[in-house]
Amino acid sequence: MRHYSARIIITLKNGVLDPQGKASAGALSGLGFEGVNSVRQGKVMDVELSASDDATARADLAAMCEKLLANTVIEDFEIAALTERQMA
Structure with missing residues (x-):
């Protein structure tokens, strides 16, 4: 089993209202x-996980x-x- 660190970026889809983004732009x-x-x-989000390979x-x-x-x-x-x- 291999050990991985992953970074996931989650954003609002285009067309979805973003009041926090709009407030930040105004500020x-x-x-x-x-x-x-x-x-x-x-x-x-940073996730650490174990899997058999990259694709999995x-x-x-x-x-x-x-x-x-x-x-x-x-x-x-x-x-x-x-x-x-690598695991210590």
Whole structure:
């Protein structure tokens, strides 16, 4: 069994209203940051898991997102990093 560290990025789908992102964009403008056209909020999750290989790890992570970590009706997810790690 191999051990992995993964980073998952979850963001709202295009077209879904993002009041937190809109508030952040307004606040940045108020602080004098010009040129910020929009801000979209999201979340990052770091997961450590064991799997037989990279493909199985990615499939397990996708299933975790689809079943619990992301609301796939309004959110997209991306497995941004998958790194095999050595156990001490």
